[in-house]
Amino acid sequence: MAWNVKPSATTQIQKRDAPYLTEKMARRFTRKILPRYETKMGALMPILNEVQHEYGYIPYQSMIEIATFLEIHPGDVLDMVSFYEEYHTEPVGKYVIGVCQSIACEVCGHQAILDHLRGKLGIEPHETTDDGRFTLLTMECLGACEGAPCALINDDRHDNLSIDQIDRLIDDLE
Amino acid sequence: MPVTDPVLTKRIPTWPWGDPKDRHIVTYDEFTKTGGYQALEKALDMTPAEVVDVVKDSQLRGRGGAGFPCGLKWTFLPEVDGGRRYLAVNCDEAEPGTFKDRLLIDFDPHIILEGIAITCYACHLDTAYFFIRGEYRHQARVVENAITEAYDKGIFGKQGLMCGKSKYAVECYLHRSAGAYICGEETGLLEAIEGKRAWPRIKPPFPAVKGLFGRPTIVNNVETLAAVGPILTNGVQWWTKMGCESSIGAPPSYGPKLMGVSGHVTTPGVFECDLGIPLSKLVNDFAGGMRGGKKFKGAIAGGVSMGILGPDQFDAEMDFDIGRKYDVLGLGTACPTIFDEDTDMVAVARNIARFFKNESCGQCTPCREGTQWIYMLLCRIEKGYATSKDLDLLLEISGSMGIMPGTTICGLADGNNWAVRTIVNKYRDEFEARIRPSSVPVGMTVGAS
Structure with a gap:
């Protein structure tokens, strides 16, 4: 839920010495992304996408660095990150498995797939396995209703899933 | 008159014209060999106002859900004042049950890019943002490649449309979202491009007057833009022969429409049909009938927000009047999800x-x-x-x-x-x-x- 709020006044964020937004990245953003938008803030979403792609999640420290880079308030960056579902503020597993739970997938049996994954990985949706390999997510419509039930594993979508098939897919990853 | 030849799915094998197994990404070369970018060439020989008139005469209605006349929307733009004007391509297809735009992006992205170029020329728009939802990761790469190809071939870029055939220059950028259904709302989409949370704006002012970065902006659905090219190539008469008139005195529903059938049917998928096709015909003739021979119980009219067609409404005509006739909100995206008798x-x-x-x-x-x-x-x-x-x-x-x-x-x-x-x-x-x-x-x- 995009609008869930947590008290954050006393939050301590973890910091490291090396910046997440490296000089090289900043140069690339200045050259490739900034000219595309009329305001610097417009470049925020593509930059967040790039940072998440680079690190797998968006560390709080990087939000401050992005804010400095774009000359906006860090709160504006956090606002974006907390609103959109695909941005993670904590590290996720090497393989992110997103099972579609919308209407076509539900009536075509997504629950069996989800229950099987829960048992196999030993985690609930929105959790990561202890070894950091898998994160299980439930997602809203993936736009592949003709292939229900479907799931995203990292960037690849798999349609018409059966339990055998999802077993095979996961075993191939391991 | 029924759709006799595929229009939007011309290069995408789709039943009954082709086997979906033969689908592949249509490159620029293949696209131009099969008549692609000819509509743009034709448009550039006309004045922008003439192009708008053709689209207005065709009575093309928006394919994104509301069915608002596309040509009319274009006329809401204010006079050119020298400042920037934008096109936002709405490809935030997040409504459960809807997957028709994905077919176009997956296999024939250039048909959309051609529509974008024509629209920008007709409405004096200089920058187009192709807004694609975050979950379409593979598709984003396909579109990115197609845009790069189009730049290389001189469709977009500083030299002007079509390698400088027109002095009018258009820039086209891909903008990837990150997973929020509300971005599909046109003003929410604009906020997202501006780098804010996608909170819809109060209207008026409408985006055509004050949209992206406070400038005039047109927001169109992918399928609407894809239809602009074929209309210009083949003419208004050809377009208005397909589809149907309204039986209740409302504006007509002309043209073919991509309809995605999902749920309890034998062969779910996207089909190109006439507007006005009865749902039962769509299910039985196109989608292979009900799965396992079960009885029809109900169907989401076109994306979950449109409401449900009951067991006695299996013969409902899929056109823009469906809302008034069958107690649902509207046609939506025309992608019905079918439920059989065992559904709770x-x-x-x-x-x-x-x-x-x-x-x-x-x-x-x-x-x-x-x-x-x-x-x-x-x-x-x-x-x-x-x-x-x-x-x-x-x-x-x-x-x-x-x-x-x-x-x-x-x-x-x-x-x-x-x-x-x-x-x-x-x-x-x-x-x-x-x-x-x-x-x-x-x-x-x-x-x-």
Whole structure:
């Protein structure tokens, strides 16, 4: 839920010495992304996408660095990150498995797939396995209703899933 | 007249014209060899105003859900004042049950790029943002490659459209979203491009007057833009022969339409059909009939927010009048999800309510709270803990939020209302079988009146 709020006044964020937004990245953003938008803030979403792609999640420290880079308030960056579902503020597993739970997938049996994954990985949706390999997510419509039930594993979508098939897919990853 | 040749799916093998197994990404070379970018060439020989007139005459209605006349929308733009003007391509196809735009992006991205170029020329727009939803990761790469190809071949870029055939230069950028259904609302989409949370804006001012970065902006759906090219190539007469007139005196529904059938059918998929095709024909002739020979129980009209067609509405005509004739909100994206006789309609309602609860952006209180309460009430009904007063309360909440009673900014709450209300009205016995009688005396009201 995009609008869930947590008290954050006393939050301590973890910091490291090396910046997440490296000089090289900043140069690339200045050259490739900034000219595309009329305001610097417009470049925020593509930059967040790039940072998440680079690190797998968006560390709080990087939000401050992005804010400095774009000359906006860090709160504006956090606002974006907390609103959109695909941005993670904590590290996720090497393989992110997103099972579609919308209407076509539900009536075509997504629950069996989800229950099987829960048992196999030993985690609930929105959790990561202890070894950091898998994160299980439930997602809203993936736009592949003709292939229900479907799931995203990292960037690849798999349609018409059966339990055998999802077993095979996961075993191939391991 | 039925659609005799594929229009939007010309290069994408689709039943009955081709085998979906032969589908592949159409490159620039293949696209131009099969007549691609000829419509743009034709457009550049005309004046922008003439192009707008052709689209206006064709009475092309927006394919994104609302069915607003595309040509009319273009005429809302103010006079050119030298400042920047934008096109935002709405490819945030996040409505459950809808997957028609994906077919175009997956295999024939250039048909959309051609539509973008023509639209930008016709409306004096200089920058186009191709806004694609975050979940379409593979598709984003396909579009990115196609845009790069189009730049290399001189369609877009500083030299002017089509390698300088026109002095008018258009820039086209891909903008990837990150997973929020509300970005599909046109002003929410603009906020997202501006780098803010996708909270819809109060209208007016409409985007055509004051949109992206405060400048005039046109927001069109992918399929609408894809249709612009074929209309210019083949003419208005050809276009208006397909589709149907309105039987109730409303504006006509011309042209072919991509319809995605999912759920309990034998061969789900996207098909290109005439507007006005009866749902039963779509299911039986195109989608291979009901899965396992079961009986039809109901169908989401076109994306969950449009409401449900009941068991006696299997023959409903899929055109823009469907809303007025069959007690649903509208045609939406024309992507029906079919349910067979074994489907639990309470579970369907609960699933839809969960979707809207998750995707409510939280800007307007009635929607933020209401979607949550509707979901909780439906969970309670499904589990068998509810009393008959809960059902009344459910209907009351779903009647008191949304644009229609005037309590929210965008139509997300209306989508929730229509879905829940039509399911409860059309399958009331199933809901009543799950609930216990109320101990509250008859005549007492619960909740706000």
